[in-house]
Amino acid sequence: MWYIYNIKCDMHHIGGHVMKNKYGCIGFVSLLGLWGLYANEPLFLSFFTFVIFFSYFWVTPDEMFVDTLKKCSTIAFFSNITITVIATFAFSYFKLSSNPLAGGATLGFGISIAIFVLLSFFFDLKERS
Structure with missing residues (x-):
């Protein structure tokens, strides 16, 4: 059990920085906006609004x-x-x-x-x- 706990704790470290808030991962949905640029699909461009969620990585939840x-x-x-x-x-x-x-x-x-x-x-x- 101790080993699993250490793995879980290490997973929260990104490049030596501790990820404070997992809700920042919602920002990755904004990558669908890139598909809109690539495929010339204007409806996908609305997904770029999810970029604001990347700021949640630095917010203490x-x-x-x-x-x-x-x-x-x-x-x-x-x-x-x-x-x-x-x-x-x-x-x-x-x-x-x-x-x-x-x-x-x-x-x-x-x-x-x-x-x-x-x-x-x-x-x-x-x-x-």
């Missing part, structure tokens, strides 16, 4: 920080479910898509990601001031 992220993710999750249901019914009722569930899920996912990013940015600004 106190209780308020973790609660704020939980609040943002909860609001984003319920907005995803709500938007997916409403959009799926709308796409199906008005015959706007050949696959209404895929369209509704895509719309719900995209809007909920935007809500999560904007809320976390807003609460971060509010906490810093």
Whole structure:
């Protein structure tokens, strides 16, 4: 057990620096924006908004920080479910898509990601001031 504990502790060290906050890894989602540049797909460029999460590597994750992220993710999750249901019914009722569930899920996912990013940015600004 002692060996496994030491491996776990060593995994948190990056180049001699201790990673304070694993939530900074959310920033790696922004790499999908590079695919948008490469494949000339403008929808993928919105993933560049996740770059702001790289700053979380240097934030000490106190209780308020973790609660704020939980609040943002909860609001984003319920907005995803709500938007997916409403959009799926709308796409199906008005015959706007050949696959209404895929369209509704895509719309719900995209809007909920935007809500999560904007809320976390807003609460971060509010906490810093």
